[in-house]
Amino acid sequence: MLTALTELTDGSPARAVQAALEEHLAGADRAWLHEALAEAEAAERAGAAAGAEAEAVGRSAYALPTWERRFAEAGRHCHPARSGPSGPSAEDLADAARVLLLHTVRADHDTTTRLYTHGSAAERRAVLLALPHLSAYAPPASALALVEDALRTNDTRLVAAAVGPYAAEHLDQHAWRHAVLKCLFTGVPVDAVDGLAPRARGDAELARMLRDHAAERTAAGRPVPDGLHRVLALTADCDTADRPHVTAAPTEES
Known part of the structure; x- marks a missing residue:
């Protein structure tokens, strides 16, 4: 619907x-x-x-x-x-x-x-x-405060709604990267992130953040979400020569 x-x-x-x-x-x-x-x-x-x-x-x-x-x-x-x-x-x-x-x-x-x-x-x-x-x-971007408020919650349905087309159009890249990480933290499927592929492609800083998150979870003996690997692959245009090998661990859909 x-x-x-x-x-x-x-x-x-x-x-x-x-x-x-x-x-x-x-x-x-x-x-x-x-x-x-x-x-x-x-x-x-x-x-x-x-x-x-x-x-x-x-x-x-x-x-x-x-x-x-x-x-x-x-x-x-x-x-x-x-x-x-x-x-x-x-x-x-x-x-x-x-x-x-x-x-x-x-x-x-x-x-x-x-x-x-x-x-x-x-x-x-x-x-x-x-x-x-x-x-x-x-006015353009006038509701960004509402999106930012939703992204501060741990309500997964609010987070999923917050990363839709409005966020894709109006969040700056720094805030957008943290929104992607928020999805991974809370278990919101990365498919919910509107415009994920074009914004993630070639983003070296996002790749670094994803690696750090994967390393933290691996060190803690926790599974690395499948969604993280998917987003990391999208950043590969700028990063294929220097991608770390994430320690194999049980995966979970995020």
Whole structure:
């Protein structure tokens, strides 16, 4: 389900994305989604009008909109229509619904920051997943603080969401290297790192950091994650003549 949302950008067929989400929702949950999106659309229209009026009179006109309550309760209203291992999970459906709500309301920097700061882990994850789809409504890189906060946690789903397309576009190379190491530390699969191959290729400093991490784990008798070897191989363009032999050890997928 979230795969369909990767193409969700300003001007894209949001109705088609909504239809794809509805296909996986149980009947009552589809009705909930209709109401939630209608409220988000109304809030977006009212917000623009209220903002113009507030600017004219020199005062704030913000009031907590109903759609934010819908955003918070999505986990209780996104059940798969069909059970089974092949379809999206309830968590994936809730993520998709929240991302679609944020896109519909054209959430700006203040909105995403507020929802992330005061939200549950699931709500924070949805904000992180939505960031690439909200770039038209906020200054460039304005949400990096949210990504950096998620990368300081040990919540693997937050870390995985934080290393998506937004981080690939806006994290500088130093911070990005540490994000890759964070995935290895916490067991997040390196496949979660968007743009991994082009950014890792030829990065001698990343190669050094990976070697140090591998050496530390080997010295402690701990397995070196398979993901580390994969990323180290991507740095080989600058480094094939001087790659160390990592002591063989049991591996674990990371």
